[in-house]
Amino acid sequence: MTANALGRGQVVQLLQEQAPDLLDRVYARIRVDVPFYAAGGVVDAAELRESLQANIEYVLGGLLGRDTTDVTAPVATGRARAVQGAPLVEMLAAYRAGFAEIWTALVAAARGLPEVSDAVLVELAGDMFRLHSTYAQASVGGYRDEYREIVRSNQREHSALVEAVLADSTGEGSFWEVAEALRLPLAGQFLVVAAEAVELGRDPLPRVEPALAALDVSSVWRLQPDQSVGVVTLRRAAQAVSVLGTLSRHALARVGVSPVFTRLRQARSGLRLARLALDRQGPGAGVEQFSDSPLSMLVASAPDAALDAARSILGSLLDLRAEDRDLLINTLLTWLDVDGSASAAGAALSVHPNTVRYRLRRIEEATGRSLSAPAQMAELVTAVRAWSELPCHS
Numbered sequence: 001m002t003a004n005a006l007g008r009g010q011v012v013q014l015l016q017e018q019a020p021d022l023l024d025r026v027y028a029r030i031r032v033d034v035p036f037y038a039a040g041g042v043v044d045a046a047e048l049r050e051s052l053q054a055n056i057e058y059v060l061g062g063l064l065g066r067d068t069t070d071v072t073a074p075v076a077t078g079r080a081r082a083v084q085g086a087p088l089v090e091m092l093a094a095y096r097a098g099f100a101e102i103w104t105a106l107v108a109a110a111r112g113l114p115e116v117s118d119a120v121l122v123e124l125a126g127d128m129f130r131l132h133s134t135y136a137q138a139s140v141g142g143y144r145d146e147y148r149e150i151v152r153s154n155q156r157e158h159s160a161l162v163e164a165v166l167a168d169s170t171g172e173g174s175f176w177e178v179a180e181a182l183r184l185p186l187a188g189q190f191l192v193v194a195a196e197a198v199e200l201g202r203d204p205l206p207r208v209e210p211a212l213a214a215l216d217v218s219s220v221w222r223l224q225p226d227q228s229v230g231v232v233t234l235r236r237a238a239q240a241v242s243v244l245g246t247l248s249r250h251a252l253a254r255v256g257v258s259p260v261f262t263r264l265r266q267a268r269s270g271l272r273l274a275r276l277a278l279d280r281q282g283p284g285a286g287v288e289q290f291s292d293s294p295l296s297m298l299v300a301s302a303p304d305a306a307l308d309a310a311r312s313i314l315g316s317l318l319d320l321r322a323e324d325r326d327l328l329i330n331t332l333l334t335w336l337d338v339d340g341s342a343s344a345a346g347a348a349l350s351v352h353p354n355t356v357r358y359r360l361r362r363i364e365e366a367t368g369r370s371l372s373a374p375a376q377m378a379e380l381v382t383a384v385r386a387w388s389e390l391p392c393h394s
Helices: 003-017 019-033 035-039 045-063 072-084 088-111 118-167 172-182 208-213 237-250 264-279 294-301 303-319 322-337 342-349 353-367 374-389
Strands: 187-196 218-223 227-234 254-257 261-263 286-289
Touching: 003 019, 003 045, 003 088, 003 118, 019 035, 019 045, 019 088, 035 088, 045 072, 045 088, 045 118, 072 088, 072 118, 088 118, 118 172, 118 218, 118 227, 118 264, 172 264, 187 237, 187 264, 208 218, 208 237, 227 237, 227 264, 237 254, 237 286, 254 264, 261 264, 264 286, 303 322, 303 353, 303 374, 322 342, 322 353, 322 374, 342 353, 353 374
Parallel strands: 254 286
Antiparallel strands: 187 227, 187 254, 187 261, 218 227
C-alpha cells in the first residue's frame, strides 16, 4: 500500500469514528445555510438526518474505494423531494452545504495527522468533487423523473376536470367542486374555443394560455387527439375582441369560438356552437365566432332539422351552380344586415342597387316565396341563416 493510500485510509477512518458528530455538524450547517430545511415544515428533522447519514456513508465509502455506482439513495431522495414540493435549487444547496462540511472535517482530520501529506488532500479533493457530482446528478435525475410523473398526473386530472365542465356530466354540487378546482366562477362572461389539430396530439394554439393571461383573461384547456378545446373567462364582455385577435395570431388551423355566455353550466352548449363555427369554415387557419343572434341560436339548437327545413324552403335555389347560389344568398344576407336597403346593400357589395333588386327577385322566383310577405320572408331568413351558418350541408 502506498503512503498516500495509507494516509487516505487514516483520514477516512478517523471521520468514520467521528460519524455521529459529523452527522450533527452536517445537519446543523444545512439548517443554517438553507432556510428551506430550517423551517422543517416539508422535510422533518428525522427524515433529513436519515438522508444525511446515507450521504455521509456514501461519501466515506467512496473515498475508501468502494463501489459508488449504486445511486439508489440519492435517486430516492430526489424523488421524495419532488413529491414533497421542495424546490430543486434548495435540494442542491443542501448537497453543497453537506459536502462542504464533510470536506472541512476531512481537512481538519488530515491536519491532525502529521504523516498525511498535502498530496493526500489533493487526491481527496478530486474524489470529493467526483462524488459530489455523481450524487447530485443522481438526485436531480430522480427529482426530474418524479416531477415529470407528477406533471403528467396533474395534466390528466386537469384534463378530466375541463372535460367535466364541457360535458356538464356532474351534479350541481360536484360541478361546483370541479369549477373550484379549475378556479372558474360559476357565473361571469365566458367563451368556449374549439381549435382543429393540425397533427395528431399537437397543440393547434401553442402558447395561447400565457398570451391570454397577458390580457388579464384566464383559460383552461383540454388537448384531444383531433382538437384543443378550452373555456375562456373574461373580466368583461368587451375583452372578446382582444381574445379573438390573440387566437388568430396563435392559430395553426381552423378555430371556432362560441358566443359570450354568462353561466359556466352553458359551456356544453358553447362547445357545440364553437364546433359549428369551426366546421363551417373553409380550409386554412382562421378564427370564426358563432353569431349570438337569437335566430342563429335557434337554428343551432336543432341543426339537422334546420338544414332539412332550409333545403325545403330554398328549393331550386340550391340547384344552381354553387357560385350563383352563394352569390344570391350572400346578397340576401347583406340586404338583411342593412335593414332591407337596396342602396346600402349595393354599396356594401360594390354593385348597383338595381342589381341587388334583380338578385332578390331571382331568390323569390327560385323559392316561390315573397320578401314582401312577412311570414314567407321569415321562412326565407331562417333558411338562409341555417344554410350559411351550419356546416356539413351539400
